[in-house]
Amino acid sequence: MMELTRKGEYAIRGIIYLARQTPGKMALISEIAEATEVPQTFLAKIFQNFAKLGLVNSYRGTGGGFMLGRPASRITLREVVEAVEGPIIPNRCLMGGSACDFDSHCNVHPVWRRVQSEVVRILESVTIEELARETK
Amino acid sequence: MMELTRKGEYAIRGIIYLARQTPGKMALISEIAEATEVPQTFLAKIFQNFAKLGLVNSYRGTGGGFMLGRPASRITLREVVEAVEGPIIPNRCLMGGSACDFDSHCNVHPVWRRVQSEVVRILESVTIEELARETK
DNA sequence: CACCTTTAGGACCTGTTTTGTCTTTTATAA
DNA sequence: TTATAAAAGACAAAACAGGTCCTAAAGGTG
Numbered sequence: 001m002m003e004l005t006r007k008g009e010y011a012i013r014g015i016i017y018l019a020r021q022t023p024g025k026m027a028l029i030s031e032i033a034e035a036t037e038v039p040q041t042f043l044a045k046i047f048q049n050f051a052k053l054g055l056v057n058s059y060r061g062t063g064g065g066f067m068l069g070r071p072a073s074r075i076t077l078r079e080v081v082e083a084v085e086g087p088i089i090p091n092r093c094l095m096g097g098s099a100c101d102f103d104s105h106c107n108v109h110p111v112w113r114r115v116q117s118e119v120v121r122i123l124e125s126v127t128i129e130e131l132a133r134e135t136k
Numbered sequence: 137m138m139e140l141t142r143k144g145e146y147a148i149r150g151i152i153y154l155a156r157q158t159p160g161k162m163a164l165i166s167e168i169a170e171a172t173e174v175p176q177t178f179l180a181k182i183f184q185n186f187a188k189l190g191l192v193n194s195y196r197g198t199g200g201g202f203m204l205g206r207p208a209s210r211i212t213l214r215e216v217v218e219a220v221e222g223p224i225i226p227n228r229c230l231m232g233g234s235a236c237d238f239d240s241h242c243n244v245h246p247v248w249r250r251v252q253s254e255v256v257r258i259l260e261s262v263t264i265e266e267l268a269r270e271t272k
Numbered sequence: 273c274a275c276c277t278t279t280a281g282g283a284c285c286t287g288t289t290t291t292g293t294c295t296t297t298t299a300t301a302a
Numbered sequence: 303t304t305a306t307a308a309a310a311g312a313c314a315a316a317a318c319a320g321g322t323c324c325t326a327a328a329g330g331t332g
Contacts, residue, residue, distance in 0.1 A: 001221035002138040002255060003228065004248075006320065012244055029279075042321055048280060060279045061329030077247065085137035092139065107267045108148055111213065111258065112140075118254045119138060122247065131243045142291065165308070178292055184309060196308045197300025 004085070010038045011046050011084040012077070012131070018056065019072035019132035026065035046084055053083050072132055078123035088123070090115045140221070146174040147182045147220040148213070148267070154192065155208035155268035162201035182220055189219050208268055214259035224259070226251045 013036040021027050029047060033040035047066055050056040054069045068075070082088065091112040149172040157163055165183060169176035183202055186192040190205045204211070218224065227248040 001140065001144070001217060001224050002226050002251075004137070004226055005318095008137070009227070016244075039321065041323075044279075045281090045321095051279085058279060059329080060277080060327075061331095062277045063330070064278050064328090066279090077244075081137060088137050090138050090140055091145065107269065108152075108213075111262050111267075115138075115255055115258050118258065119251055122250050122254065126247050131247075133243065141289095175292060177294080180308075181292095181310095187308085194308060195300080196298075196306080198302065198306045200300070200307050202308085 002090070004081070007042075007046060008081055008085045010036070010043055011050075011080055013038060014043055014046060015050065015055065015068075015075070015080055015128055016132045018066060018068050019075075019128045020134075021067070024067070026059065026063065026067055028065045032066070049083055050080075053079075055079060055083060068128075072129035073127050075128040076124050077126040077128065077131065078120060080128065081123060088116055088119050090119075138226075140217070143178075143182060144217055144221045146172070146179055147186075147216055149174060150179055150182060151186065151191065151204075151211070151216055151264055152268045154202060154204050155211075155264045156270075157203070160203070162195065162199065162203055164201045168202070185219055186216075189215075191215060191219060204264075208265035209263050211264040212260050213262040213264065213267065214256060216264065217259060224252055224255055226255075 014032050017032050017036050018027055029044050030040055032038075032047075033043045036043070047056060047058065050069075051058040051066075055075060056066045057069045058064070058066050078088075091109070150168050153168050153172050154163055165180050166176055168174075168183075169179045172179070183192060183194065186205075187194040187202070191211060192202045193205050194200070194202050214224075227245070
């Protein structure tokens, strides 16, 4: 349960790689893919997504590539994870719209809410800058 | 991300139903399935699993059925969830055995460990007895 | 302009997991 | 010995994961 998919794992690896580049330097998707050992076309999709959300900037043509859309210190792990995995929702019933019929007479929902907010809190407290720092 | 499957949802509904029975009373799988609006054969598998783990006791033949294997106050939500969903592991890399290559130079792992222990802590702190209490 | 580079976008594909159903077997009580 | 109930296993549709491949579009460069 609660497992990160490969996509999520790849997304994190990729953006950490970007964060480690010297500021202003552009990285090619082929380069990132090779360095992080992720299938290139798959990683490309992930980064397209990042670009749409403004997490990274993309540039086409010769000399193009990707760079962070903001300082790594202002990108949280939560943003990265949710960008590719969708919102952190431990139970469908927590989603808006047609709540489940059991909502009223069910005490489990508050528990899932707690799980949700705790996980969000943790992931929110971690920035890509921290993750990109070299471990000695 | 982090979503409980239907199986997990069904499992919780089912065991809560059992916990609400008057002590010593047996409940048929057909009865539980109908009350909780879960496909009967699917719920049967879930309860077979519960029985193996001792969460419930099962009895065959006339007058048979299911009852809790322990007082509801001594069954945690964690046990129920893990019984059907497997261990709570936010990232494959947290699993034993062949750790991922990136383990050494990756700062993300401690974060997943924190997520894991927080979620486990929350689910562990909730008993089926609490969940089964009637909400007014 | 023509051409090369690089990302964007869409179609497609394969294997696994989810979410079941159906049938047969085994245990038990009356 | 028969009716009742759970146990067990085989099967299957649908959704999802984890990709691949091909074409389009945008941006430099000679």
